[in-house]
Amino acid sequence: MENIQKNIGVNLKNIRKTRGYSLDTAADITGVSKAMLGQIERGESNPTVTTLWKIATGLQVSFSSLISEKPSDVLQVDLQAISPIIESNGNYRVYPTFPFDPRKKFEIFIVEIEPGCQHTADKHNEGVEEYVTVMTGKLDMHIGEQKIQIEQGNSLRFLANKAHTYKNSGSEIIRLQVVMYYP
Amino acid sequence: MENIQKNIGVNLKNIRKTRGYSLDTAADITGVSKAMLGQIERGESNPTVTTLWKIATGLQVSFSSLISEKPSDVLQVDLQAISPIIESNGNYRVYPTFPFDPRKKFEIFIVEIEPGCQHTADKHNEGVEEYVTVMTGKLDMHIGEQKIQIEQGNSLRFLANKAHTYKNSGSEIIRLQVVMYYP
DNA sequence: AATAGTTGTTTATTATAACGCACATATGTA
DNA sequence: TACATATGTGCGTTATAATAAACAACTATT
Known part of the structure; x- marks a missing residue:
């Protein structure tokens, strides 16, 4: 899995859209500026853990919901x-x-x-x-x-x-x- | 759970110490400067997702290992x-x-x-x-x-x-x- | 059509994450 | 003791994350 930024972006947008939030309301709830939220959704920004934290708590989702790690079921070690x-x-x-x-x-x-x-x-x-x-x-x-x-x-x-x-x-x-x- | 930065710090230090890595070698493996690693461990920095990503992949641990979310087993909603x-x-x-x-x-x-x-x-x-x-x-x-x-x-x-x-x-x-x- | 309200994007500014290098403090080796 | 190597920390610089405010695009209501 490459490029978490993109990944976080689509996850965030999914969650926000599913709830019918606008960038404005999302910014209100999370305390993160809507400009930043927009950039994150577009994968144009590289958020810090505290902003991710604000987003996760504000939206009441877990960190992993934003990251969405897919643990590869098989890992070969050389x-x-x-x-x-x-x-x-x-x-x-x-x-x-x-x-x-x-x-x-x-x-x-x-x-x-x-x-x-x-x-x-x-x-x-x-x-x-x-x-x-x-x-x-x-x-x-x-x-x-x-x-x-x-x-x-x-x-x-x-x-x-x-x-x-x-x-x-x-x-x-x-x-x-x-x-x-x-x- | 407050202050993820501190949390990530102790997690990172635990992993690194368990493996006997120095900041130098950890920096080598992860591609993150040892100064940054030190600051993160001390909770003095607020890393971005890409640096966390480098650390996680370099150390071959999952994101959650660094975050160490403890999902509260009981959540009351008003x-x-x-x-x-x-x-x-x-x-x-x-x-x-x-x-x-x-x-x-x-x-x-x-x-x-x-x-x-x-x-x-x-x-x-x-x-x-x-x-x-x-x-x-x-x-x-x-x-x-x-x-x-x-x-x-x-x-x-x-x-x-x-x-x-x-x-x-x-x-x-x-x-x-x-x-x-x-x- | 004109106005008003809401959406997401863009721009300029500031705050700070990340780096490289130098310093200090051990820990061992001759 | 002196020297050498490796550890973690502090400092100045650069890159960029985060903000606020202005902008553009779309919707609806009169």
């Missing part, structure tokens, strides 16, 4: 296109495939660990859970006192309220899928 | 506070209690008709339905060729694809609740 977060001199790379969205309560990464590399993550907040699946390689983990070994294809879930370490003791690169859940 | 749409010299008054919202597919009015008054509505688009309930008085209606009388407390549903007339032949004011449905 790993190549993601710029990873680099740690441990490039031997530990994090690819945020589905980054955090406040409305959801989780995010998803792909993690690559080079042979010999080990990485320790600080403990996260109370209630945070990690769901780890090993795609390639064999993973050694330290979680608190426990030592755990996870074979390729296997998974692990743990409360991330204590420091934990990912380690590649093998000779092959490790690829993980990690789901972080925030309660 | 009839007195609604300025009616006047027709027939003030003898036919329409109070939009729940005005049209594109996401919903209906809107709700209260209609008041003075004794002796009659009002004809043009036909609406194909598929539009009206749900009329008589709150007080006795209503006479003409829908196409049909003549219908509706007693107090009773209701009527009809396809509004032909012109229709509301008429008050009694001596008491008529109050209607009308639900318009748009397919």
